Amino acid sequence: MTQEIHGTVADGFEAVREEFAAFVAEERPDYEGQLCAYVHGRKVVDLWAGGDAGSLYGVYSSTKGAAHLVVALLVQEGTLELDRKVTYYWPEFAAEGKAGVTLRELIAHRAGVVGTDTGFTLAELADDRQLAERLADQRPFWRPGTAFGYHALVIGALTGEVVRRATGRTLQEVYEERIRAPYGLDFFLGLPAAHEPRFRTAQPMAPTPEQRALLDSLPSGPHTLAAIAFNQHAPEPTDLATLPNDPGVRARGPASVGGVASARGLAALYAAAISEVDEKAPLLKPDTVAELGQFHSVGHDLVARSHRSFGLGFQTTADVWHPFLGAGTIGHSGAGGCQAFADPRSGLAYGYTRRRYAFPGGAAPENDRLARAVHTAALAR
Template sequence: MTQEIHGAVADGFEPVREEFAAFVATERADYEGQLCAYVHGRRVVDLWAGPPGSDGDSLHGVFSSTKGAAHLVVALLVQDGTLELDRKVTYYWPEFASEGKGALTLRELLAHRAGLVGTDTGFTPEELADDRAVAERLADQRPFWRPGTAFGYHALVIGALTGEIVRRATGRSLQEVHEERVRAPYGLDFFLGLPTAHEPRFRTVQPWSLTPEQEAELAAEPPAPHSLSAIAYNEHAAQPTDLPSLPNERAFRAKGPASFGGVASARGLAGLYAAAISVVEDRAALLKPDTVAEFGQLHSVGYDVVAGTHKAYGLGFQATAAAWYPFLGAGTIGHSGAAGSQAFADPRSGLAYGYTRRRFTYPGGAAPENTRLAQAVHKATLAN
């Protein structure tokens, strides 16, 4: 039985509803997901589908889409003059200099060029939930490549690294700055640290469901236990990390690690990026055009030594147009999440997009349906 599509779209965005309904009709009966978009600060798409108990207010673990919220904070502090991109990390965090890391700049760190994707022995679950504990371990770690000479995705740690710089520069945690300057003023459902009062809205992440072909693929090529990828995803630790289960642990939701611990709805994802680039309900955009351009500028493009494939990054954000959706404008900033979420702001069209789903997508990262959904939203944006 085809699921009912709930919510509304603005005039001219009816094709987006049709595209969402067509996608949902091909999914499992238990599919649960949300799609939201703003154009020039006005909400134009607000759709969801799912079983009883889910709605547009439901909150999902958004994994690395969290990095977008974290690095919006960094962009704000750079814009303020509190942080300087070409300062050495050690200017803010002297202990970081050990093991040959002293020349690394904040700009290089944000571009995934630090070579510090994990530690030799991995993190305990308790450490991984605590950005300060992760940062303390990484300060003493020898990098896995010479800083600045290559780039690779710092999947579980980049928010802890940049968060420690935020803490040293402001005396506040990155999570506190996000709450005070971004989430609370705009009433966004995008939490880096989920309050107990909102726990009933959280929908536990459902593990991926593999086809026989995918199971055979995994069995044929198991991950190397001490590869850069295994280290980056903490798979070599005494207690290897089971990524899909992380948001289902209250400790991770409560502390909101800035690399992967965010909890949000599609409204929260899209609303964050709308606030970043547009006037929203008479509030000025958080970022000036020059700041958006700086953080969206391509900084690391080519072979990602962790992912083992072609990737593109700006500063803290994925270069969403170059990495995912070439129909978007140059300088689009955003970030996807392992369970399938995607969020971005295209400053050239004024589009801000957010998508969440409950069931973890295989093999992780932006769910494939984002291509058709984002393209439908973008096409409607240009036509209206």
């Protein structure tokens, strides 16, 4: 039985509802997900199937978008400087040949500190302070600045330690005080106990035989960069699909992967970044958004072993995920299938999340058709 579609769309966005309904009809009968979008600060799409409008989901690496919006704000205000060395803020980071790394290189995934030689426990992954302490002593896995690779589980801890040293507050505290609370965002870096009943347990998706054959054909090994970056070489390898189900991860909200949000929260975050929302000025100036969206790392990602591109803390979403979007689009996908971004040229802010982990991780395939439908409608207006 197909899930019923709930929610509303603004005039001119009816095709988005039709596309969402068509996708849901093709999915498993237990599909559960949400789609939300803003254009120039006005909510134009608010749809869901399964669960309800207020359900919260683990958003995996889409957390990095919220974390680096904090960094962008502090850079914009002059508290942080992109071309200062990380050691100006965090002297201990100089160990093992990392003294020359700048903040710009760090948030563009160029530092080479994607993990540690021995891996992390689950308790360490939930605690950015512990991660930062371990990473400060780690030798880089490539010469910093010469290449890039996705710092999947640790980039939020690294940049978070810079924020803490510069402000005296954790990244999560700055996010709560400066971004989440003022805008009433349904996007938490550290889920309060009062909101726990809204959390929907993440459900792994078993690969089809064809997908399993593809997975088995990929290069693998316990000491590859990919294994280190995703903590697969640890005594207890990380199960990324179920990471949000750990109460400690949800409560602490590690800034790489620990966010909990609805699609409304994802979309509203990016709307607030680039547009006036509810008579509040945009968080970021156009020049700041433009610098965030410039290509800083583009080409072969040493961890992902594929073509990737990053701006400053954000994925340059139009390059890898959705090439129909405007140049300078910033956002971040999440391993469970979620996607979120802001396209400053069209004024579009997009958020999508789902309960069941989508193969093979990262933005789920349906995002391409859903984002395209929203973008087309936005341009038509």
